Amino acid sequence: MNKPRILLIDDEEKIHQFISISLTAEGFEYLGCRDASSGLECFQNDKPNLIILDLGLPDIDGSAVLAMIRKIGNIPILVLTAREQSAEKVKLLNAGANDYLSKPFEIKELIARIKVLLRDIQYEPIPAELHFENLIIRTFEPMVFIKNTSIHLTKKEHQLLLLLAINPGVLISQKKILVAIWGEFHSGDSHYLRVLITHLRKKLKDDAEDPIYIKTEPGIGYRFIC
Amino acid sequence: MNKPRILLIDDEEKIHQFISISLTAEGFEYLGCRDASSGLECFQNDKPNLIILDLGLPDIDGSAVLAMIRKIGNIPILVLTAREQSAEKVKLLNAGANDYLSKPFEIKELIARIKVLLRDIQYEPIPAELHFENLIIRTFEPMVFIKNTSIHLTKKEHQLLLLLAINPGVLISQKKILVAIWGEFHSGDSHYLRVLITHLRKKLKDDAEDPIYIKTEPGIGYRFIC
DNA sequence: ATTAAACGTAAATTTAACGTAAATTTAGCG
DNA sequence: CGCTAAATTTACGTTAAATTTACGTTTAAT
The missing domain is CATH 1.10.10.10 (Winged helix-like DNA-binding domain superfamily/Winged helix DNA-binding domain)
Known part of the structure; x- marks a missing residue:
């Protein structure tokens, strides 16, 4: 199988830096976007196999992005959130997220969760x-x-x-x-x-x-x- | 479709009480075991669609149970843990858990996670x-x-x-x-x-x-x- | 042997689901 | 704004499924 492509949508440059390193080290292909609109575009064009989505985006509210992605396809979405409210988490999962992580998180845990999602969902890229x-x-x-x-x-x-x-x-x-x-x-x-x-x-x-x-x-x- | 059957393996009676109520209220069928060996037996006999597994079991170490279940089938497993160590979590996910929750947890979040697991994995108890x-x-x-x-x-x-x-x-x-x-x-x-x-x-x-x-x-x- | 209960099946009737045309509303664009 | 295509809504004829009715047959008990 091809390398799974993982799209990170987050506005913090630091996050991009250290996630991209770990992803490539683990054999994933890294795609990065800094805001929701370019993230959605990338989702449409590059067909990633999994999306890591930060909720605190500058342009559009994260949960709206979540809904938009869910409308198009059933790609696994892992949400990053600063908030630690349980009610919030429940809402996210119901809105279509497959998993979430609260910041700050350990990169190892992120990788483990990504693997679980890709393993379970057996996402296969679609040909053109x-x-x-x-x-x-x-x-x-x-x-x-x-x-x-x-x-x-x-x-x-x-x-x-x-x-x-x-x-x-x-x-x-x-x-x-x-x-x-x-x-x-x-x-x-x-x-x-x-x-x-x-x-x-x-x-x-x-x-x-x-x-x-x-x-x-x-x-x-x-x-x-x- | 039939009600999804959910097996809870935990030694705390209180947990059983309030989880069983919520599960049945949400339309799931509840199965309960108080220790690992009877849990494994129930897994074999009753073919649950999802397992909630507490790690702090009296008879066998939880991660050993995890491994045993994984050996037999790919049923989704949600692990309950008292520990909050990230390293521990990573180990769990790699060992075959599909998700985990740290105690104490909100019952609503548990239900939401169960639904996500059942939705994603589309576990079919019956062969095609x-x-x-x-x-x-x-x-x-x-x-x-x-x-x-x-x-x-x-x-x-x-x-x-x-x-x-x-x-x-x-x-x-x-x-x-x-x-x-x-x-x-x-x-x-x-x-x-x-x-x-x-x-x-x-x-x-x-x-x-x-x-x-x-x-x-x-x-x-x-x-x-x- | 007769009768009653339970079954099997054909046929009639009712209900639900589908396909399509046409009308209306909504959305995108110069 | 006004045009066009897309999406939605409405309406209705047609077909298939589900239900109901009716009746003949078997079985077992009196």
């Missing part, structure tokens, strides 16, 4: 393109190719297709899809999804009755068939 | 497929295979078959089945079940008179024979 028989799906931009003709997708259509196509043959539940794309789930929201599926199928020229790409599993979810 | 002579039953989706031809089941048919097939040879009472599938039970509801059994048998090409898969035990219930 997914190739299937007649279909190519770009993962960085909402575009697909069918027999070499390009088709533009909307952001949501793209997210949906990726979610399904990354797990070819696997049945993905409606709930999972709703959470992945809309961030939350209220029972009865599945009509959003039905419409989105229709739009996507239309663009892919897929027939719901006799699908080549997206198969409905009634009462449960959808499945990408290849 | 149950294999029998000529029959393969998918557990995540309503599909079975008989001699490599796939057969689609409805949700209820699938639930019923799983309930029976997870306990091969065991007689399951009608009442148990009704409760498991419909959530409640009113005497005289068994005709629902008879119809469902018929549907299922038809799809499995099973003959009620001379069954290969589902045997009727008149007056009591049904039994999966393999």
